[in-house]
Amino acid sequence: MTDLYQSQRAMRAMRKAAMQRGVIAVLDVGTSKVACLVLRIDGPDQFRASDGVGPMAGQGTFRIVGAATTRSRGVRFGEVDTMPETERAIRTAVQGAQKMAQIRVDHVIATLSGGDPRSYGLAGQIDVGGGPVTEQDVARCMAACDVPPFGEDREVLHAQPVNFALDHRSGMGDPRGHMGNTLACDMHLLTVDSKVVASLIHCLKRCDLELAGVASSSYVSAIASLVEDEQELGAACVDLGGGATGLSIFMKKHMIFADSVRMGGDNITSDIAKGLQVSLSTAERLKTLHGGVVATSMDDREMIALGGEETGDWDRDQRTASRAELIGIMRPRVEEILEEVRTRLDAAGFEHLPSQQIVLTGGSSQIPGLDHLAPRILGQQVRIGRPLRVAGLPEKATGAAFASAVGLCLFAAHPQDEWWDFEIPTDGYPARSLRRAVKWFKDNW
């Protein structure tokens, strides 16, 4: 535990160094694509108040100066599978972004969509003895949380204090300085498979990049796609990615649950490839150009040429399929993914939240007709979300597929307080026991 604490602190120090230098890269290693964005941190004085541009959602402080995307290779279910291939894909993306930005980047913030994330809710409570709550007290309170036994080979990715309560007052954002007797905190802990993180870090090391932070892709795509009200009132974000579908629940601007389904767009593609007897690349093309999930009578008559195989067999190359057939293949898989998401949300107790808003984002959320299919499974309050617009983002990187990349930018510029950002609790120093002795005397005489 302390080992991870130290490594996360080291990453924070690295991030600070990158901010000082003013250049940091964000890297989204996904199953279908690798995206790299180079951020230039301008500091808070980029806009004057007279310009009429305030720090909107904290985006005023950075600008994207380089962006590159490449097809991902060697990644399955959001986890690094073939390391040399992944490394080459990362190199391609980073080199393209550097070339566009004409800046060398050394620090990179990466995201992780696989690794079987598991959420834990932690609670801790300490006695602060009526005095004002200090930073030390907050740190002690968080240290007092009883960590669940999540296993040897798991690593903590996020540990965010989501709520503080002082005596009977709950829902405090910042308890420092308040008077009270009992300080309690709720913490959301997200763990992932440590092997998955280690292999990603190893890939980045082989590209001469320093890791300045890791974030869960479910978390960062929610930051980019949920509007502020949704984050405040409670909403779920479903990131329909290529290899894995991430989902996260937000409440009062804090992530309170995250999970991931090991299914995504690639499964749809392979279904099409199997069903129509075509190659994976043809299936991907058919999915993106002609795909859909709601069939109409028109689709029975629209014949799609499957061609492009160049097998030499004329009859095979000239095959066609109706669009209704394609939809008939895609729909069950999309339904399955959404059903699985529903199951996970139910398991997390999403139905008990006051707001039932669900936002679909990610590359697969662009399937036509999803806005008709999703409400049948997920409930009425579903919308398709696109990521926030940030300064300098190229037009081609503004789509839903870049939700987690954009979210990483926001995360890089304005990270949320995590457990390791607070002071280390200094327990057991002599003054404490002395004070306790004095208190005992006061109480008894």
Place this chain on the structure above:
Amino acid sequence: MSQVGQGPRDPAPSRLAYRLQRLMLTPSVRRGFVFGLPASIMVLIGVLALSDQDRRDAMGLWWQQVKTEIQSREEFMVKLMAIDGATPDISEDIREILPLDFPMSSFDLDLAQMQATVAGLDAVERADLRIRPGGVLHIQVQQRVPALVWRNPRGLDLVDGGGNRVSTILQRGARPDLPLIIGRGADRAAAEALELVAAAEPLNARLRGLLRVGERRWTVVLDRGQRILLPERAPVGALEQVIAVDEAQDLLAREVRLVDMRNPRRPTVRLAPEAAQSMRQIKMIELGDD
């Protein structure tokens, strides 16, 4: 059918290409390539070219040649000297102390030094030198005007109102129009002497000269050996006082040798010995013998 054994092109850069690109994007390396490398090549070429002694000499020679060629152009040549405001003998002196052999380049003329030389002449009060278009060195001279004749141990000199020596004359008769001053340091008090001469205008016919005594006070010398001793301070007032007494009572027409005004509160008159004798006899007659 697609070609066997040749898969799709790999867009990924090799590790070496990736590292080289990152190296090139490093600011210091980049700056070195953009500025440092060309600058060092230029410096290297210069150093190699100048390391040969013969080439350096040739360059120096060539530079001198170009310089001389430009300086000796027709437009920069000075062909003659014109002197204004000087008498012929003084202009002769100026031509003598400025030994210039025309035509010569105006770059070779040191006007400041030449002006100092010309102004160093006794008879010249100030000199303005300039090179006029057309290659003429024009010297405008303002001569000193003699105001007094000063007799000193070396002879007779003419001095102007400020006491500066103008020239030497051989005899007093050469300039009878100028008043005479005598004595060491008399030239330094020339301005005061001129004031006294102006004040002594009623005595003009009888004035022989002014004698500077002990470099501190004046004595007015008249004919018949009469002298007026003036004080150090306000000598003009004292002289005017004596002249006023003279006009009222004909003081200087009498047998008076000396009027001593050195102490203004106690003017003293010395009579000639015969006059003093006669005066005594007259007194004895008036008062009776014994």
